[in-house]
Amino acid sequence: MAYGIVQEQSITFDTDLRLESGRILGPITLAFETYGELNADRSNAVLVEHAWTGSAHLAGRYAGDNQKPGWWDAIVGPGCLLDTDRYFVICANVIGSCYGSTGPASENPRTGKRYNLTFPVVTVRDMVRAQVLLIDHLGIDRLLTVLGGSMGGMQALEWATQFPDRIRSAVALATTPAPSAQAISLNAVARWAIYNDPDWKKGEYRKNPKNGLALARGIGHICFLSDESMTAKFGRRFSAKDGQFDFFGQFEVERYLTYNGANFVDRFDTNSFLYLAKALDLYDVAWGCESLEEAFAPVSSPLQFFAFTSDWLYPPYQTEEMVEVLRKMGKEVEYHLIPSSYGHDAFLLEHETFTPMVRAFLDRVGSKGCP
Amino acid sequence: MAYGIVQEQSITFDTDLRLESGRILGPITLAFETYGELNADRSNAVLVEHAWTGSAHLAGRYAGDNQKPGWWDAIVGPGCLLDTDRYFVICANVIGSCYGSTGPASENPRTGKRYNLTFPVVTVRDMVRAQVLLIDHLGIDRLLTVLGGSMGGMQALEWATQFPDRIRSAVALATTPAPSAQAISLNAVARWAIYNDPDWKKGEYRKNPKNGLALARGIGHICFLSDESMTAKFGRRFSAKDGQFDFFGQFEVERYLTYNGANFVDRFDTNSFLYLAKALDLYDVAWGCESLEEAFAPVSSPLQFFAFTSDWLYPPYQTEEMVEVLRKMGKEVEYHLIPSSYGHDAFLLEHETFTPMVRAFLDRVGSKGCP
Numbered sequence: 001m002a003y004g005i006v007q008e009q010s011i012t013f014d015t016d017l018r019l020e021s022g023r024i025l026g027p028i029t030l031a032f033e034t035y036g037e038l039n040a041d042r043s044n045a046v047l048v049e050h051a052w053t054g055s056a057h058l059a060g061r062y063a064g065d066n067q068k069p070g071w072w073d074a075i076v077g078p079g080c081l082l083d084t085d086r087y088f089v090i091c092a093n094v095i096g097s098c099y100g101s102t103g104p105a106s107e108n109p110r111t112g113k114r115y116n117l118t119f120p121v122v123t124v125r126d127m128v129r130a131q132v133l134l135i136d137h138l139g140i141d142r143l144l145t146v147l148g149g150s151m152g153g154m155q156a157l158e159w160a161t162q163f164p165d166r167i168r169s170a171v172a173l174a175t176t177p178a179p180s181a182q183a184i185s186l187n188a189v190a191r192w193a194i195y196n197d198p199d200w201k202k203g204e205y206r207k208n209p210k211n212g213l214a215l216a217r218g219i220g221h222i223c224f225l226s227d228e229s230m231t232a233k234f235g236r237r238f239s240a241k242d243g244q245f246d247f248f249g250q251f252e253v254e255r256y257l258t259y260n261g262a263n264f265v266d267r268f269d270t271n272s273f274l275y276l277a278k279a280l281d282l283y284d285v286a287w288g289c290e291s292l293e294e295a296f297a298p299v300s301s302p303l304q305f306f307a308f309t310s311d312w313l314y315p316p317y318q319t320e321e322m323v324e325v326l327r328k329m330g331k332e333v334e335y336h337l338i339p340s341s342y343g344h345d346a347f348l349l350e351h352e353t354f355t356p357m358v359r360a361f362l363d364r365v366g367s368k369g370c371p
Numbered sequence: 372m373a374y375g376i377v378q379e380q381s382i383t384f385d386t387d388l389r390l391e392s393g394r395i396l397g398p399i400t401l402a403f404e405t406y407g408e409l410n411a412d413r414s415n416a417v418l419v420e421h422a423w424t425g426s427a428h429l430a431g432r433y434a435g436d437n438q439k440p441g442w443w444d445a446i447v448g449p450g451c452l453l454d455t456d457r458y459f460v461i462c463a464n465v466i467g468s469c470y471g472s473t474g475p476a477s478e479n480p481r482t483g484k485r486y487n488l489t490f491p492v493v494t495v496r497d498m499v500r501a502q503v504l505l506i507d508h509l510g511i512d513r514l515l516t517v518l519g520g521s522m523g524g525m526q527a528l529e530w531a532t533q534f535p536d537r538i539r540s541a542v543a544l545a546t547t548p549a550p551s552a553q554a555i556s557l558n559a560v561a562r563w564a565i566y567n568d569p570d571w572k573k574g575e576y577r578k579n580p581k582n583g584l585a586l587a588r589g590i591g592h593i594c595f596l597s598d599e600s601m602t603a604k605f606g607r608r609f610s611a612k613d614g615q616f617d618f619f620g621q622f623e624v625e626r627y628l629t630y631n632g633a634n635f636v637d638r639f640d641t642n643s644f645l646y647l648a649k650a651l652d653l654y655d656v657a658w659g660c661e662s663l664e665e666a667f668a669p670v671s672s673p674l675q676f677f678a679f680t681s682d683w684l685y686p687p688y689q690t691e692e693m694v695e696v697l698r699k700m701g702k703e704v705e706y707h708l709i710p711s712s713y714g715h716d717a718f719l720l721e722h723e724t725f726t727p728m729v730r731a732f733l734d735r736v737g738s739k740g741c742p
Contacts, residue, residue: 021616121616181601181624182593188625189589193564196582211567218560219590222553227686230552236655244653245392245492247645251652253552254559274618281622282615284607312683315598 002069003035003077003084006060010100013133020287023120027109030134031056031100032092035076036084038138044366045140046082047131048072048091049148049155052220052276053268055099058091074351081355087144087362092134094127094155096276098269101130104203105269116271117203124151124283128158135166142168144366147358149173149306149347150314151276157285157322164300169365171358173306173347176314177292177322178284183313186223187277190216194270203271213270214261221257226310226343285322292325302332304361306354308346309339334361373440374406374448374455377431381471384504391658394491398480401505402427402471403463406447407455409509415737416511417453418502419443419462420519420526423591423647424639426470429462445722452726458515463505465498465526467647469640472501475574476640487642488574495522495654499529506537513539516733520544520718521685522647528656528693535671540736542729544677544718547685548663548693549655554684557594558648561587565641574642584641585632592628597681597714656693663696673703675732677725679717680710705732 009032016026033056038045048058050071059076061067070091075081082089093101096119104119111118135143146159146167153175160170176183194200197212222230234253242249250258286295305323307316316337326333338353340346346353380403387397404427409416419429421442430447432438441462446452453460464472467490475490482489506514517530517538524546531541547554565571568583593601605624613620621629657666676694678687687708697704709724711717717724 023616117618121618178607180598181605181607181622182596182598184607184622185589185593185601185624185628188622188628189586189593192586192589192629193567196564196567196586198569215560215563215567218556218563222556222560225553227551227553227683230556234552236549236552236555245394247488247492247649251552251555251559253556257556257559258563278618312598 001078001080002073003060005063006033006035006057006070007062008033008056008100011134011137013137015133017126017129019120019126020123021121025095025102025120025122025126027102028095028130028133029100029102029106030092030095030130032090032134033058033060033070035059035082035089036087038088038140042140043142043144044086045088045090045138045143047135047143047146048076048082048089049146049152050091050094051148051150051152052280053264053273054152055097056091056093057099058089072348072351075355081351081358090134090138092131094276095130096122096127096272096279098272103269104271104275119271119275121278121282122275123287124154124279125158125162125287127279128155128162131155132163132166142166145169145171145362147171150175150344151280151283154283154285160299160301160303161285161295162298164298167301168368169301169303169361171304171306171361172319173354174308174311174314174344176283176318177286179281179314180318184281186219186313187281190219191274191277193219194274200270205270208265208270210262210265213265213268213273214258216273217264218257218261221260223313224343224345226312226341228310228341229343232341292322293329296322296326296329296331299326299331302334302361302365304334304358306336306338306347308342308344309337310341311344311346313344372449372451373444374431376434377404377406377428377441378433379404379427379471382505382508384508386504388497388500390491390497391494392492396466396473396491396493396497398473399466399501399504400471400473400477401463401466401501403461403505404429404431404441406430406453406460407458409459409511413511414513414515415457416459416461416509416514418506418514418517419447419453419460420517420523421462421465422519422521422523423651424635424644425523426468427462427464428470429460443719443722446726452722452729461505461509463502465647466501467493467498467643467650469643474640475642475646490642490646492649492653493646494658495525495650496529496533496658498650499526499533503534503537513537515737516540516542518542518729521546521715522651522654525654525656531670531672531674532656532666533669535669538672539739540672540674540732542675542677542732543690544725545679545682545685545715547654547689548657550652550685551689555652557590557684558652561590562645562648564590565645571641576641579636579641581633581636584636584639584644585629587644588635589628589632592631594684595714595716597683597712599681599712600714603712663693664700667693667697667700667702670697670702673705673732673736675705675729677707677709677718679713679715680708681712682715682717684715
């Protein structure tokens with residue numbers, strides 16, 4: 001059942017966060033939303049982590065006409081996977097993003113101007129550090145679980161390795177211990193598309209530069225789909241509006257990418273896109289460690305992983321590398337390889353493929369009681 | 372053994388070619404090179420077809436210091452796969468390209484100006500039609516074989532289906548009956564990168580517009596490699612010159628793509644790049660037919676196909692689709708799936724993997740005598 005009306009909340013922490021880069025960021029504002037009620041012993045909190053271009057608006061709708069449901073609306077609500085009759089669900093916009101949390105488009109209180117490229121490079125670990133402030137503020141000692149896909153999965157891994165005492169489990173979908181050279185190179189060409197745009201002005205634009213960002217999104221879009229899903233959706237159909245021999249004639253897949261790229265410009269800040277791309281590329285669960293073994297040594301909670309067969313951005317072998325190490329270390333780990341033709345986006349599009357397993361996992365973790 | 376010194380040749384046909392688009396192109400100049408000697412009964416001619424950014428300079432070196440060997444030098448020469456003591460090897464630059472054959476950068480004799488975007492859209496079939504003029508000119512009735520990879524493989528397929536009486540065999544590597552939506556979308560974002568470049572001026576540039584073309588090449592480069600080969604070559608190494616937390620800091624793979632993209636601008640015309648991308652996207656061996664069966668009906672020569680396991684641009688299943696149809700039709704067809712981590716470029720980088728099979732195939736075809 002759909003969740004209903006929800007409100008965005010926001011909190012500003014007047015603290016300085018020491019980032020991985022050694023730089024200081026503060027004050028820190030986090031936009032967040034919550035669904036359901038925190039129970040008396042504060043043991044039913046679930047934190048959902050969003051991916052690259054996501055927001056705190058995980059589920060439900062804002063008041064008013066024609067409001068869009070949250071980005072993962074299907075899994076949150078009464079009777080849903082994240083059952084709001086049982087769980088207190090939280091989602092916060094990451095730092096570096098542009099949906100209410102502190103990012104490059106925010107005003108730097110020290111200068112009264114937008115940060116733009118003076119914003120420090122942030123890592124996924126930094127994002128999670130900022131979320132710890134929120135969890136403290138909400139009076140939650142331990143989260144029942146942290147769940148996320150893609151960059152959201154990286155955040156779940158950071159909770160499990162950096163803040164093991166603050167969680168009772170973690171669920172990571174369609175993620176990677178560290179993006180491969182190919183994944184980095186795809187972000188690299190997306191960045192390059194923005195750098196090439198004269199309207200970007202090294203980040204000092206007044207108006208979101210549209211050509212570069214739309215193209216960058218187009219490149220990303222290809223990575224999120226799969227050969228099979230694109231064939232099923234578009235095949236080789238040529239636009240009915242164009243002649244096949246028109247120089248600017250487009251295949252339907254091309255028109256779709258162009259259209260979606262243009263829409264994206266209306267909803268995402270270009271500098272935020274670049275900062276989060278950087279965070280993705282730099283992500284390494286073994287950051288500062290010599291090995292995956294060393295990185296996973298602190299893990300004290302059960303972990304559940306999902307990979308999707310047609311995901312070529314963060315292919316299953318990358319998750320399997322982590323699972324193998326965790327198993328050898330005797331950690332409690334569960335892994336499911338989901339057959340899917342939807343590529344990286346499968347975690348958002350085919351929630352029914354993993355819902356039963358996550359539900360059973362949460363029941364098991366929840367029934368253990370608070371440690 | 373390397374072939375030695377070679378000279379570029381050129382011929383202009385004062386004929387008008389009726390293109391697939393219905394438009395007329397003429398006169399038509401073709402740049403070409405030949406290696407070895409045509410035998411008395413003109414039965415030892417092998418035509419090698421180049422890919423997207425290739426040229427007629429297949430093998431050998433031009434006279435002078437520091438001249439680069441041809442793009443597939445390793446397979447042409449005395450004792451090589453295409454043994455110039457036995458075969459008369461020909462390579463011609465395709466129409467639409469910028470290496471001496473008629474293309475968008477050529478002068479339109481009707482106007483005295485560069486064609487630029489007034490150049491007609493050309494198809495792979497049109498390229499082969501132009502090559503027939505050359506083969507006629509050389510007095511060759513039937514080619515012993517036509518061999519090529521990627522767009523070169525498409526040309527081999529066009530010879531086999533459109534001009535079956537002019538060949539005795541064909542060898543197609545790393546190719547496809549028709550690029551999939553994913554392959555089209557990757558060309559689409561490459562095109563888009565050029566369209567975004569204000570220096571492109573809708574094709575009316577004086578100087579090759581560098582930013583857009585370099586990025587387009589970067590995107591292409593990713594498609595020609597593989598996840599595995601990029602990991603082996605670059606991994607996650609960060610440039611030694613940059614700090615990891617520098618906003619503009621680059622991974623080595625990123626630096627490599629940038630560097631190679633910039634070099635490409637010095638050697639390839641932007642409009643040619645766009646016209647050939649279009650020809651690739653439009654390619655369909657069954658163009659004008661209802662089915663692959665109908666397209667392959669005229670095939671009268673043995674065909675040999677090679678696909679490479681890590682080629683994700685034109686994945687093996689696409690070649691296998693053709694092979695299956697040809698086999699069902701009772702055509703003489705040979706197929707080899709080559710295990711390789713080099714991606715689409717494997718056909719250029721790992722010639723030793725297919726040399727023995729092609730050699731045996733050519734021996735068999737040659738021993739049959741001229742039909």
